[in-house]
Amino acid sequence: MPQAQPYQPVLLRLLHGAAALLIILALITGFWVYNTYDQRWGNLPLPRLGDIQGIHGTIALTFLLLFPMFALYSFRIGYRRLVQTQSINQLARLGQPIWWISLQHCANTLMLLAATFSVITGRMMKEEWLPAGDVNRAWYIAHLMAWACLFVSLALHVLMGIKVGGTPLLLSMFNWKRRQSDTPRFWLQGFQKQHSDALLKSLEIIVIGGIGLAFVLPLFNLA
Numbered sequence: 365m366p367q368a369q370p371y372q373p374v375l376l377r378l379l380h381g382a383a384a385l386l387i388i389l390a391l392i393t394g395f396w397v398y399n400t401y402d403q404r405w406g407n408l409p410l411p412r413l414g415d416i417q418g419i420h421g422t423i424a425l426t427f428l429l430l431f432p433m434f435a436l437y438s439f440r441i442g443y444r445r446l447v448q449t450q451s452i453n454q455l456a457r458l459g460q461p462i463w464w465i466s467l468q469h470c471a472n473t474l475m476l477l478a479a480t481f482s483v484i485t486g487r488m489m490k491e492e493w494l495p496a497g498d499v500n501r502a503w504y505i506a507h508l509m510a511w512a513c514l515f516v517s518l519a520l521h522v523l524m525g526i527k528v529g530g531t532p533l534l535l536s537m538f539n540w541k542r543r544q545s546d547t548p549r550f551w552l553q554g555f556q557k558q559h560s561d562a563l564l565k566s567l568e569i570i571v572i573g574g575i576g577l578a579f580v581l582p583l584f585n586l587a
């Protein structure tokens with residue numbers, strides 16, 4: 365019997381695909397900024413790009429504008445794939461398939477948390493600091509730590525995806541197939557349903573609140 369192919373809703377594929385692309389570009393251009401002005405923990409022989417900060421800022425800001433939609437989707441519609449209270453109990457069942465699935469849910473959730481940390485710290489960066497050699501600012505160090513967290517989370521996220529569903533699962537997130545019933549009219553079905561899991565609710569408050577902070581914090585000039 366042929367194995368059932370995993371299917372991802374079109375709205376998830378659109379939001380997740382854009383987020384994945386922008387995060388990968390933000391990681392690369394962010395590293396490029398570090399490589400241009402800092403290099404204290406190593407460097408790569410990359411060419412110098414005059415406006416690398418501007419390029420990074422534009423990509424990162426585009427991600428920030430998309431992120432609330434993706435995060436809301438994940439918490440409201442895709443919440444079954446995020447950490448919930450039951451995941452904690454399942455984590456005790458070491459080595460069983462459910463254990464891996466819970467780990468994957470942890471990795472999915474970690475992506476949202478690491479991206480939130482990145483956008484908050486990134487929004488507090490000032491374009492003047494690094495060209496002036498001002499590389500010990502707390503927000504810059506925090507932004508570098510966010511880069512490392514995001515990098516490790518992304519590696520775990522992809523590895524867990526491979527472990528749990530193999531290449532078919534990874535490809536299902538990026539292919540073009542569409543079920544006839546998957547039309548925009550049904551994309552937001554279930555969006556308003558309130559889930560009652562306390563852990564999931566707390567995570568939602570942290571991520572959505574964090575994204576809100578990323579929008580408003582720069583207005584307070586806390587550098």
Ligand code: HEM
Binds near residue numbers: 390486
């Ligand atoms: C080594 C890694 C990184 C370095 C050195 C770095 C550096 C910077 C710098 C210098 C800025 C200010 C640019 C400007 O205002 O135009 C900035 C802004 C920003 N960064 Fe990063 N970044 C890194 C990684 C990341 C990553 C992985 C993300 C993930 C999304 C990110 C998100 C942001 C955001 C949201 C902004 C604010 C953009 C804006 O408001 O215009 N950064 N970053």
Ligand code: HEM
Binds near residue numbers: 439445522525535
């Ligand atoms: C190369 C990049 C990426 C690949 C290959 C990838 C792959 C996947 C796969 C296969 C799933 C489905 C997992 C499952 O069934 O539980 C998934 C879900 C998810 N991914 Fe990614 N991902 C990538 C980048 C990202 C990025 C950058 C983020 C966050 C900013 C992210 C956040 C998530 C979240 C939150 C889910 C769960 C979605 C839901 O609630 O329905 N992923 N990803």
